[in-house]
Amino acid sequence: MRRSSEDTKASILGAARERFAADGYDRTTIRAIAADAAIDPSMVMRYFGNKEKLFAAAADFDLHLPDLSGVPEDRIGATLAAHFVERWEADEALMVLLRTAVTNEDVAGRMREIFASQLGPLAVKLSGDPATAARRAGLVATQMLGLALCRYVLRLPPVVEMTHQDVVGWLGPTLQRYLVGRDG
Amino acid sequence: MRRSSEDTKASILGAARERFAADGYDRTTIRAIAADAAIDPSMVMRYFGNKEKLFAAAADFDLHLPDLSGVPEDRIGATLAAHFVERWEADEALMVLLRTAVTNEDVAGRMREIFASQLGPLAVKLSGDPATAARRAGLVATQMLGLALCRYVLRLPPVVEMTHQDVVGWLGPTLQRYLVGRDG
DNA sequence: GTCTATAATTCGATAGAC
DNA sequence: GTCTATCGAATTATAGAC
Numbered sequence: 389m390r391r392s393s394e395d396t397k398a399s400i401l402g403a404a405r406e407r408f409a410a411d412g413y414d415r416t417t418i419r420a421i422a423a424d425a426a427i428d429p430s431m432v433m434r435y436f437g438n439k440e441k442l443f444a445a446a447a448d449f450d451l452h453l454p455d456l457s458g459v460p461e462d463r464i465g466a467t468l469a470a471h472f473v474e475r476w477e478a479d480e481a482l483m484v485l486l487r488t489a490v491t492n493e494d495v496a497g498r499m500r501e502i503f504a505s506q507l508g509p510l511a512v513k514l515s516g517d518p519a520t521a522a523r524r525a526g527l528v529a530t531q532m533l534g535l536a537l538c539r540y541v542l543r544l545p546p547v548v549e550m551t552h553q554d555v556v557g558w559l560g561p562t563l564q565r566y567l568v569g570r571d572g
Numbered sequence: 573m574r575r576s577s578e579d580t581k582a583s584i585l586g587a588a589r590e591r592f593a594a595d596g597y598d599r600t601t602i603r604a605i606a607a608d609a610a611i612d613p614s615m616v617m618r619y620f621g622n623k624e625k626l627f628a629a630a631a632d633f634d635l636h637l638p639d640l641s642g643v644p645e646d647r648i649g650a651t652l653a654a655h656f657v658e659r660w661e662a663d664e665a666l667m668v669l670l671r672t673a674v675t676n677e678d679v680a681g682r683m684r685e686i687f688a689s690q691l692g693p694l695a696v697k698l699s700g701d702p703a704t705a706a707r708r709a710g711l712v713a714t715q716m717l718g719l720a721l722c723r724y725v726l727r728l729p730p731v732v733e734m735t736h737q738d739v740v741g742w743l744g745p746t747l748q749r750y751l752v753g754r755d756g
Numbered sequence: 757g758t759c760t761a762t763a764a765t766t767c768g769a770t771a772g773a774c
Numbered sequence: 775g776t777c778t779a780t781c782g783a784a785t786t787a788t789a790g791a792c
Contacts, residue, residue, distance in 0.1 A: 412675030491596030526730030534718015546710030
């Protein structure tokens with residue numbers, strides 16, 4: 389069959405995202421991606437150059453943090469918790485990134501950048517204290533990435549079984565304290 | 573040089589733990605482990621059969637959860653937080669396991685077993701409520717594994733810079749609420 | 757107990773025909 | 775735009791000499 393360049397590229401990217409998310413970077417082969425996309429392996433090379441560039445294209449994403457300016461001060465933690473769960477379940481690129489960052493130092497570096505540049509400013513804005521903002525952002529990351537790890541990657545049954553509402557109810561107060569609380 | 577069987581086995585295991593922890597399962601090669609142990613690759617096969625069995629031997633471990641019966645009720649979260657950080661930094665096998673569980677379904681299964689069998693009973697004992705114990709244990713896992721992920725694997729700077737005391741001060745109350753709190 | 761040699765795979769990447 | 779064919783490298787694993 390004959391497809392357009394754009395169709396081919398898109399189907400390769402889709403297959404790549406699934407494979408990278410399911411198997412991690414090392415275990416994923418260009419051959420497998422090509423087979424999923426029903427195309428020859430050499431086409432993948434033609435469009436993306438090499439495996440690393442294909443990964444970069446598949447893992448490109450944005451946290452899309454919500455605008456919290458209209459949210460009541462005491463609902464910030466809950467709002468953020470709800471947003472993270474939805475965002476995570478909507479975009480496979482996040483899992484691709486987490487799975488890969490664990491065994492790839494370059495990707496871990498990208499993850500550091502993402503959280504520093506997107507979560508850091510939010511923490512400054514919320515806590516009003518630039519001195520502790522970085523730490524607050526880091527704490528939020530530990531809880532949110534920990535949830536993602538246990539729920540979507542390790543699939544610990546009690547964590548998988550929680551509804552969105554359960555997650556917001558339990559993690560909301562935690563994030564609230566990390567972002568705007570006074571102790572520590 | 574001529575070494576005893578035990579010496580050889582021990583040095584292979586040590587090298588394997590370091591490699592698996594540093595590079596993950598897929599990236600770690602038997603050849604590299606053998607080189608680290610200053611031995612021929614075929615010796616590794618001789619002693620451990622194959623790569624998978626070598627990994628199983630290197631990742632064998634125990635959470636060694638502390639006895640909390642003598643700890644005041646309101647200090648349980650802090651005690652557990654302190655214990656986890658110390659345990660994590662003392663035993664490389666934990667990082668080996670986490671790094672590998674992320675891209676290996678069999679190992680993820682072992683991780684599920686470990687947390688269910690070791691953290692579950694603790695939650696029952698503490699909360700006194702078998703109905704919610706599994707969920708409480710799961711929540712503790714999200715926060716503790718999230719800390720480990722950000723601090724030891726992704727190495728997010730603000731999380732790495734926290735002292736043991738900082739960790740206990742911030743995460744203690746979180747674990748406390750997950751284990752013995754009433755909301756959710 | 758240790759090593760050499762090598763079999764058997766698998767993979768990323770390239771060249772080139774159609 | 776798509777595919778065949780293949781190279782070169784790396785890896786697990788085995789057989790067997792010393």
